[in-house]
Amino acid sequence: MEIHIISLIILLLIFIIGAVFSINVGVLGFIAAYGYLVFSNSIELADIYAKFPADLFVLLVGITYLFAIVQTNGTIDIITNWGLSLVRGNVGLIPWLILFLCALLTSMGVASLAVCSIVAPIGLKMAYDSKISPLLMAMMMHLGIVIGGFSPLSLFGVIVNGVIQSENIPFSPIKLYLNIAIFILILSVVIFILLGGLKLFKQKSAASIESMEQNINYIVAQPPKVKLNRYQFMTLVGILLMVVLVVGFELNMGFTALTIALLLGCADVKNQNAILAKVPWTVILLVAGIVSFVGVLDTIGTIGFVSDQISKFANPVMATLGASYLGGFVSVFASTTGFLAAIMKFAAPILTDPTLSTTAVVSAIAVSANIVDLSPLSGGGALFLANAQGISQSKMFRQLLLGTVGLTLLGPGLAWLVFIILGISF
Structure with a gap:
């Protein structure tokens, strides 16, 4: 037990040191993993290599490389203008446009990470152009993905229903889908207000006056019609092709994105060095390092130790609360997809209790495990971090981490209160 407590303290120290001294957390994670090998002598170097997230590494490189091309050739600006035309200059509606777009795509069965990889560069570019908080936009995108994530057609919904x-x-x-959708929509309104979203509605009138006076603020005016050039058209086709291949034919998203990026790169060879320079390698290092260290914690049994502590609750109501917080805590660092199946297996005895609603218990645990995926250590959070503009990566990392802490501390408890204690459930 002592070694598990020490491991958790080290994990906490990694985040504190990284936040205070602006040191790449990934480097700290790699060093901590190797330090554990040297001083504990209970794992081997092969164990550390085995926990390196190769799939996540390829995914991040492929997606960020592809969208570096999208950004460089101006395609993302055209997409941004199209989006702005839908809200007709009302800046306050932009986050909601993005939220419902994410919810729609995930509800149709598009993988959450695929939706995030496609929408994050567009949404955060719109946030930068419209002077919207990147944290607010990231949260609205994330919450939209959570809404659709538990559709009967979506991956998380399929996992939960199958178990x-x-x-x-x-x-x-x-x-289950309706419970989580309504819960997240209400939470979205609260977060939108807390992060200053109401002020965005005032930007339209104020900026419109400036636009009339200076004729420079395209955000609030009707965006100009822009024609696609051949390369931009190829880029849009490439993005659509990626979605079709990943969703329809279940090809690996990272390698598919790399392949399409390579093909597009062949049409613009002279700018390849500039494009590769835009790939956020520091973010990729950050995610790879810390996920590797958490993998080591899994190898030595620390994750299992935390699970065992939660499972000691006998009261089904309190067991649901424990399972909800366990789901939230572990999903910050581990795969939500894999852990969701495990936690639902653990919750099976609770679900048979006649005093509790099965749908309510599943809703509380499921949303708790998924709501924390804003974390910059997750695939989606890393994409938010990689695509944020107008803010330093260290500051955005801290904001995402703080937002994740808030969702981890309050989200499971709020879901438990709503679904279990108040009994508000279909």
């Missing part, structure tokens, strides 16, 4: 059905427990996938 519950395997336990032969009566359950309604549609009710």
Whole structure:
């Protein structure tokens, strides 16, 4: 037990040191993993290499490389203008436009990470152009993805429904989807207000006067019609092709993005060095390092130790609260997809308790495990960090981390209060 407590303290210190001294957390993670090897002598170097997130590394490189091309050739500006035309200059509606777009795509079965990889560069570019807080925009995108993530057609919805059905427990996938959608929409309104979203509605009238006087603020005016050149058209086709190949044919997203980026790069060879320079290598190092260290913690049993502590609750109501917080805590660092299946298996005994609603318990645990994926250590959070503009990466990292801490501390408890204690559930 002592070694697990020490490991958790080291993990906490990594984040504190990285935040205070602006040191890349990934480097700290790699060093901590190797330090554990040297001083504990209980793992081997091969264990550290085995925990390196190769799939996440390829995903981040492929997606950021592809969208570096999209940004460099001006395609993302055209997409931004199209989006702005939908809200007709009302800046306050832009975050909601992005939220509902993310919710729609994930509800249709598009993978959460695929939606994030496609929408994050566009949404954060719109946030920069419209002077919207990048944290607010990242949160609205994330919450939109959470809404659609538990659709019966979406990956998380399929996982949860499959596990519950395997336990032969009566359950309604549609009710789960509606529960989480309404809960997240209400939470989105609260977050939108807390992060200054109401002020954005005032930007339209103020900026319109400036536009009339100086004729320079295209954000609030009707965006000009821009024609696509051949290379930009190829880029849009490439993005669409990636979505089709990943969603329709289940090809690996990272390698698919790399392949399309390579093909587009062949049409613009002279700018390849500039494009590669825009790939956020510091973010990729950050994610790879810390995920590797958390993998070491999994190898030595620290993650299992935390799970065992939570499982000691006997009261089903308190067990649901414990499972919700366990889901939130572990999902900050680990794969939500894998952990969601495990936590639902753990929750199966709670679901059979006649005093609790099955849908309510599943809703509380499921949303708790997914709501923390804003973390810059997750695939989605890393993409938010990589695409943020007008803000230093260290500052955006701290903001995302602080937002994740807030969601981790308050989200599971709020879901438990709403679904279990108040019994507000379909």
